[in-house]
Amino acid sequence: MNVQTVAWAPSGALRIIDQTLLPSEERYVDLETVEAVIEAIRSLRVRGAPAIGVAAAMGLVAALRPSFREPLAAFLARAEAAAERIAAARPTAVNLGWAMDRMRRVARATAGTGAAVFEALLQEAQAIWREDAAMCRAMGEHGQVLMKGGRRQGSGVNVLTHCNTGALATGGIGTALAIVYTAAERGVDVYVYADETRPLFQGSRLTAWELAKAGIPYSVQPDSAAASLIAQGGVDIVVVGADRIAKNGDTANKVGTYPLALVARRHAIPFYVVAPSSTFDLACPSGAEIPIEQRAALEVTHPLGTQAAPEGSEVFNPAFDVTPAELVSGWVTEKGILRPPFAF
Numbered sequence: 001m002n003v004q005t006v007a008w009a010p011s012g013a014l015r016i017i018d019q020t021l022l023p024s025e026e027r028y029v030d031l032e033t034v035e036a037v038i039e040a041i042r043s044l045r046v047r048g049a050p051a052i053g054v055a056a057a058m059g060l061v062a063a064l065r066p067s068f069r070e071p072l073a074a075f076l077a078r079a080e081a082a083a084e085r086i087a088a089a090r091p092t093a094v095n096l097g098w099a100m101d102r103m104r105r106v107a108r109a110t111a112g113t114g115a116a117v118f119e120a121l122l123q124e125a126q127a128i129w130r131e132d133a134a135m136c137r138a139m140g141e142h143g144q145v146l147m148k149g150g151r152r153q154g155s156g157v158n159v160l161t162h163c164n165t166g167a168l169a170t171g172g173i174g175t176a177l178a179i180v181y182t183a184a185e186r187g188v189d190v191y192v193y194a195d196e197t198r199p200l201f202q203g204s205r206l207t208a209w210e211l212a213k214a215g216i217p218y219s220v221q222p223d224s225a226a227a228s229l230i231a232q233g234g235v236d237i238v239v240v241g242a243d244r245i246a247k248n249g250d251t252a253n254k255v256g257t258y259p260l261a262l263v264a265r266r267h268a269i270p271f272y273v274v275a276p277s278s279t280f281d282l283a284c285p286s287g288a289e290i291p292i293e294q295r296a297a298l299e300v301t302h303p304l305g306t307q308a309a310p311e312g313s314e315v316f317n318p319a320f321d322v323t324p325a326e327l328v329s330g331w332v333t334e335k336g337i338l339r340p341p342f343a344f
């Protein structure tokens with residue numbers, strides 16, 4: 001995948017591709033303050049649970065860079081406060097809090113000078129990024145046993161997915177889409193049905209952009225068309241990512257995932273969640289305890305900037321829904337395909 005979701009700019013800033021502008025414009029922006037990192041996460045310039053975690057860690061380093069000559073106590077206090085603020089930028093993707101906790105632990109455990117702490121934080125951010133890329137590869141490999149086609153005579157494997165779970169959503173090749181990319185690399189004839197994913201169109205804007213770049217054949221469909229496609233026998237497997245997986249397996253992911261799981265069960269289609277261990281929150285007993293982000297009304301009343309509902313309409317706009325564990329066939333992780341109880 002030739003997509004640079006996060007990178008270091010020559011100045012030491014965090015460089016991201018601005019995902020709000022895709023697919024019409026490929027523009028990179030450099031972030032070097034806590035405020036800029038928080039804004040980029042909140043506005044979904046960088047998004048997708050693993051990518052948010054990686055960007056937060058790198059963004060924290062970029063924001064702390066000008067202060068590393070401070071005395072140890074002052075630098076530590078600055079790092080703690082910045083990590084806490086960045087962790088609160090979005091509530092559902094547990095990778096964000098997970099990455100900031102990792103960074104805070106490293107800061108506290110490093111003795112010496114502000115410069116020594118800064119260097120340790122830089123190394124930790126690099127490790128978070130590197131490990132995420134490796135986990136993506138491993139998920140792609142483990143998922144290959146699921147790439148079985150045949151529902152539709154004469155076709156390869158027809159995969160339905162929701163939101164964007166590819167390179168743009170991670171520090172590597174993706175989660176659910178990593179399975180697709182790995183299959184394609186191995187010569188499997190794979191076809192992707194991408195839900196457009198209202199209201200922010202991560203499926204049609206981002207997944208389709210990635211798949212087109214990778215040369216993988218796909219269709220974009222309205223979210224509401226997924227059920228009839230599945231009912232007609234057009235889909236072999238549904239694969240999705242996750243933003244937080246509770247101890248019992250209840251899975252929060254982009255709103256619209258739960259109805260897909262229901263339809264898949266009704267038609268006896270496998271439904272798999274693909275996520276790294278950093279997306280599991282074993283301190284969260286069930287889906288009922290997962291915080292669900294509510295987003296601005298404007299995203300629904302004015303999709304892509306065009307008015308689509310009367311002024312003053314009340315809006316229900318949860319960014320995520322929770323799929324009960326009983327509807328999930330399995331969880332593809334970097335450690336293999338798991339079922340609860342999970343142990344990492």
Ligand code: MRU
Pocket residue numbers: 044047048049050093162163164165166169170174175176202240241242243253254255319
């Ligand atoms: O609001 P977003 O675009 O950050 O939501 C992203 C999703 O729901 C993804 O499916 C999830 O983060 C998994 S990404 C590998």
